[in-house]
Amino acid sequence: MSKKTINAISPTRSENYPEWYQQVIKASDLAENSAVRGCMVIKPWGYSLWENIVRELDDMFKATGVKNAYFPLFIPLSFLEKEAEHVEGFAKECAVVTHHRLTQTEDGTLKPDGQLQEPLIVRPTSETIIGESFSRWVSSYRDLPVLINQWANVVRWEMRTRLFLRTSEFLWQEGHTVHSTAEEAIERTRMMLDVYAKMAEEYLAIPVICGQKTPSERFPGAIDTLCIEAMMQDRKALQAGTSHFLGQNFARASNIKYQSDQEKEEYAWTTSWGVSTRLIGGVIMTHSDDDGLILPPRVASAHVVIMPIIKKEKDRAMVTEYTEQLAKELRDQSYHGRPVRVELDSRNVGSKNWDWIKKGIPVRVEVGPRDIAENSVFVARRDQSHRLRQSIPKDQFVSELPGMLDDIQQQLFQRALDFRTEHSVTIDKKDDFYNLFTSTDENTIHGGFAHSFWCGSPECEAHVKKDLSVTIRCIPFDSSNDSGPCIYCGKTGTGRVIFSKAY
């Protein structure tokens, strides 16, 4: 019982993982539910995390020749209908605008008025509305490739929502490209998946498996969907990003044609790819512990907090001056090409240290009169026990902070990778497979990623999903070429796939 009280988050992960997740978000002040069904409010601490992700991704996109643009929020219903699989995939979760004004009724209340001739859909994704522009932008092979990205909000009406992971409105980027050959489009699809993998592993410290979705899990209308899949601490998978090769499906739907260098008119080949605020959910569930959020330094809202310790009024001026100077020195340092982000928390509240632990800031520094006398600072790392604090000469700390942040980043990645390794199993027997996902014995490994064979039939996939709520997360690119019995039907399949429960 005494052990329990030392954790800042209640319940703990092992007690109730979904509830722990909500409490970590609340305690760290990342976001909250709004009064609008399924829509979240991203609070400053959460939004700055998103800003950092956006900035890094945006640089990576631009380095591959992509340019940003902006397209309408609304999609005419008739546009959505142009691609049959696409509309089927999104029809059940569309916010539909039907009127363009409000009029006062006789009892003084307002009602929708000015009915639109054609309903407008609030974009759930923008292939069809962007395709309409592309059809006008592209006429010759000389206009290709078109490499466009949009940072935007999208809406997919959800009945059961969870902050960051599944919300009716979310923020994302959607890349859309047009090419003259299938090969080039396929290459782009993979290139952008690699960018996502780099973001996940090198910035978010989330190890991911890169692979291909099975046909039943593809984006509606795509020929091929590639994805990055991560393991959360409850051993469920999180699809963290997808990149789609759309073939000529959307080019046909939107009439994107070009004159080839042989002067033949041909349909173009398109791709689309996106990541969203869901990545923040991934960060929370990969790294955080029973004391709250843990942020990977490269995208952390702030890197370090300085907490002046002032117990006697006579020390105030000296401690304030010293800590402000320290903040300045730290801000002049750079970490991976960006200035070090520093918070200076001068509040006089007892909860200060724990507030920052719960907010997941990578490094905490306490500075009181005694530290100043020794020209040293008292330092704690969020990736280590909150009891582990260390006095370091101030100048040494300033110069070593970027290295310390690097080390924290690396530790978080390694810890997550070890966790995934520990909870990944190679299984060839159906009984073992079913046991893995149904066992409730705390002392055996259960859940996680099962590397198993699959015969390729959608029926086997459907049975497993129905029985266990387990899906094929992906066919990994680095899957070996050996063969074995399909985990459901026993027929031969080639190359192991990854089965898991998922968000």
Add this chain to the structure above:
Amino acid sequence: MSKKTINAISPTRSENYPEWYQQVIKASDLAENSAVRGCMVIKPWGYSLWENIVRELDDMFKATGVKNAYFPLFIPLSFLEKEAEHVEGFAKECAVVTHHRLTQTEDGTLKPDGQLQEPLIVRPTSETIIGESFSRWVSSYRDLPVLINQWANVVRWEMRTRLFLRTSEFLWQEGHTVHSTAEEAIERTRMMLDVYAKMAEEYLAIPVICGQKTPSERFPGAIDTLCIEAMMQDRKALQAGTSHFLGQNFARASNIKYQSDQEKEEYAWTTSWGVSTRLIGGVIMTHSDDDGLILPPRVASAHVVIMPIIKKEKDRAMVTEYTEQLAKELRDQSYHGRPVRVELDSRNVGSKNWDWIKKGIPVRVEVGPRDIAENSVFVARRDQSHRLRQSIPKDQFVSELPGMLDDIQQQLFQRALDFRTEHSVTIDKKDDFYNLFTSTDENTIHGGFAHSFWCGSPECEAHVKKDLSVTIRCIPFDSSNDSGPCIYCGKTGTGRVIFSKAY
């Protein structure tokens, strides 16, 4: 007649200003109308201009302690109704979401289904939905001030739209702050207007007049609306940004209360302030000429284009290597703390030079074999005649480019200021006033800003608006305290106000 043919844009400004505006946008590839009524597509060249404006503004906001957050796209109808003037102001132009899915009808078409219990309004502005969060965030004076900004899309249904100036959907930022005293809120209202004036004058090179709106021109629900007003080249005013002191109106509507240090519960004082993609319309109409767009360097999508001139295949390797090296050297230069933005246009098309003139890039550089032999480059400035080109030693050009950009920035501002001065008149006689806004004589000054007295009555304002489509743009902060006859009724008014036609 021969004079006409040398302009890249047809019609010219003097021939047809509104059509010239559309053609400048088309020729520069900034944006286009979409298939969705009133919604625009912001193309890469236009979007990067917006990105630069966003980055600079965002830094300025943050320097005043503001943090970014994100709130729902949708506002429940009942929220909008909480502030009576507010809902009246926006009811006529609301996009209303009434359904949350699409269902197939018997004839195979899709129709809206899943009617919402309460209609949702696509945000036209977010005071009410953000207020709902603030009411939960604020409980004590210690929680104040709250200083929040949101970068977002908003929708105000427009029947007559014009790219950037008036579109049904546009991009903007909206700042929302909460304070414990009226004084502090008023100070913040003015502080943010000053940020907007700085953005307009120092970055967009648009001279603005800072002042206060008359009651009839206030934001719906505000106690006071401050604004920056600029003069376009057709002598009409453009409201380029507004900052509102909302008093306790929205705090009452959203129940934002705090416990004071006297332990009394009080309604808070709030502000809101915003600028939008409309600023891009202002940039176009302030600086561009009959050859197309002219971009102020500090926000220009790119600063300089390098155009290799290769007439003989044998020169290709040498010219390519030289220009790539030049691009690198220029990118290593910095201009106002940002790296110089360089385009390298290696296309082999005759229209190259004119393409970049029309796109408004501040500096164009041609480099051919002869220039390379002399280690010099051939330079043209967009703020000068396209015939004026100058050979400059390459190293000198590289080191002097930031200074040249500064000079262009300064020239554009001075030119716009001179234009405004030239078309601003002090008028005290009603006949002269009516002549100013009705004269069609090309040889007399007509239109522009009239600095005149106003008695303060909304009726006089309304008459002038009805007769001339002229409104009071603002009561300038620096208006003198002298008195004179109201331009409409002749009764005494104190301090001159600015009358003008406006966008």
